[in-house]
Amino acid sequence: MEQQACILRSFLSQLKSQEAADGIAGEFTKLKCQSMKYRSDRTFPTKTAEKQENSKKNRYKDIVPFDYTRVKLTLTSSKNDNEYINASFIKGISGSRAYIATQGPLPHTVLDFLRMLWEYDIKVVVMACREFEMGKKKCERYWPEEQDQQFVCEPFTVYCDSEDIKGDYLTRMLRVTYGNCSRTVQQLQYFNWPDHGVPDSVPPILDMLQEMRSYQEHDDVPFCIHCSAGCGRTGVLCVIDYTWSLLKKQMIPADFNIFDIVQSMRTQRPSVVQTKEQYELVYRTIRLLFERFLQEEQSVRQIARVSPSAPPNTESSLSDLSDEEEQLHQCQLLQQEEEHSHSLPTPAGNYITQKATVLQEGVRLMVEDPYFDTPMSSPSSEDSKWTASPLFSPPALHLNDQELNSPVAVTPGPGRDDEEDAPPLPQRTPESFEMAAGPGRSPAERQELMSVQTFQHNQEPAPSSDWLMVIIPPNAAAGGSQGVRR
Known part of the structure; x- marks a missing residue:
């Protein structure tokens, strides 16, 4: 023509x-x-x-x-x-x-x-x-x-x-x-x-x-x-x-x-x-x-002309694409989001270690992120990497092979008061993705921030630390968080 x-x-x-x-x-x-x-x-x-x-x-x-x-x-x-x-x-x-x-x-x-x-x-x-x-x-x-x-x-x-x-x-x-x-x-x-x-x-x-x-x-x-x-x-x-x-x-x-x-x-x-x-x-x-x-x-x-500079992830741009192009576009977006979620930095500027020992004494914890409905499965015996799967119901919390169906009293760590009420869950804000590093933080504050960061970034195990925080879901019998001494 x-x-x-x-x-x-x-x-x-x-x-x-x-x-x-x-x-x-x-x-x-x-x-x-x-x-x-x-x-x-x-x-x-x-x-x-x-x-x-x-x-x-x-x-x-x-x-x-x-x-x-x-x-x-x-x-x-x-x-x-x-x-x-x-x-x-x-x-x-x-x-x-x-x-x-x-x-x-x-x-x-x-x-x-x-x-x-x-x-x-x-x-x-x-x-x-x-x-x-x-x-x-x-x-x-x-x-x-x-x-x-x-x-x-x-x-x-x-x-x-x-x-x-x-x-x-x-x-x-x-x-x-x-x-x-x-x-x-x-x-x-x-x-x-x-x-x-x-x-x-x-x-x-x-x-x-x-x-x-x-x-x-x-x-x-x-x-x-x-x-x-x-x-x-x-x-x-x-x-x-x-x-x-x-x-x-x-x-x-x-x-x-x-x-x-x-x-x-x-x-x-x-x-x-x-x-x-x-x-x-x-x-x-x-x-x-x-x-x-x-x-x-x-x-x-x-x-027939299609604008090559159309912004992604908009309904107007997808309306001009064919079915195959739209599917490819959605796949690319999902891949980008997945890569982004794996690349969020830790407070120290390093990435969370994928393979780490959760509890050296053989304690296995199964936790649920209070911000999401998706339950988490426990680490496998071959690999302690955390994985997420929507096929399982929320697991029970175990400690030393005993199921915790009621509030558990644990030994408080230093810097904590037996009589003190458990702190409320942190709000979901952009600042919740960042933890300030430095010696100005007390061990307890670093533990709380690290626990939130750990379970939000693909549920990867926390780095080696003196304290590990166990967060109980809001719908559980326990109403707060307690420190577990290593």
Whole structure:
């Protein structure tokens, strides 16, 4: 898409310079000179169209199909039918016969027109003119005037099942019957296009072509497009739809230019895009198509863009991530929190020793952090490292292989009063994660602070000390903390 966008931007930039220098008019003059040379040199013969029995089937003597691109009719309804019709095949982007460019039917060629629709299984007909323009008959009617009527042209019968006006054009659903068979043909008539002029607004043309493609996306079956002569307005629609098909498939070449497309189609049907005003209309319409594509491309890029500097751990940033990215993000956050919890410093600036002897006399303590609901398991026999597990219920407190189900009297340590009440549990504050080091602290104060620090940092064993504090949970029978003499 980005490569196409660069090509389109380059084309639009060149178009501005071309318009300033009146280069579009110069291009059209060159096209007319080239077509006149084709005719004088008889580069593309028109012998079949010039036959006496066929010349009366041409609305204009100078607009006739080339022999090598003309549409041939093999379906006959009577012995008077022949294979000639004033219609030409024009190739699409895949090289197939994407379009049939033809004149508006004459009174005596309506049957040939219906024969062509049936033989080539036409699904969509685009009519770029009115029946009457400037007081002259431009196209013979080949459908009924009213929906409750029928148009008969033996052996064909045409019904109009619906008709919808859509601004500058209308759509009809025609039903064509031949013998016992019936087929549906969508007709789109652009009735606001003046003869030898151009419409005032470009978007309705694109709307009609978009609806045309909604009925048939592929080019396996040709679109039948006609105006009065089948070259001017018909050619404009063919060139625009051809370019739009390239754009949809992102096949606009780096050397894309409208002149080459029109010149190529003029070698398949004479006088395609007949006037300078029509040629300028092609430029305006294609410019609008390219600008719309660039706007859409820019919108898609803005939607797809994800800000790399979005702050982590926010709902807004996670809402822009996919499920896998969100899971990975959460895992990274959990890992960071775990690493942080293992790296909190002790008062002395060192990390708590993971393997330490809790009680040299074989006393094993199982404790519960009063700040959390998660119970702690006892150290294993192989490793005295503290571990936490949510799979166990709160254990009982043991001392010398005896379960402590009631308050235990222990020998008080120095600096403590037998009669003194147990101190309250410290509040959960940021300062509770830090212990001031230094000789200013009494042994009892260091013991209390160390006990809190020890059980909050992954329940790792306290370093060697003269005192070890045992904290009884608030829901236990004992209501305070006592010192245990080593």
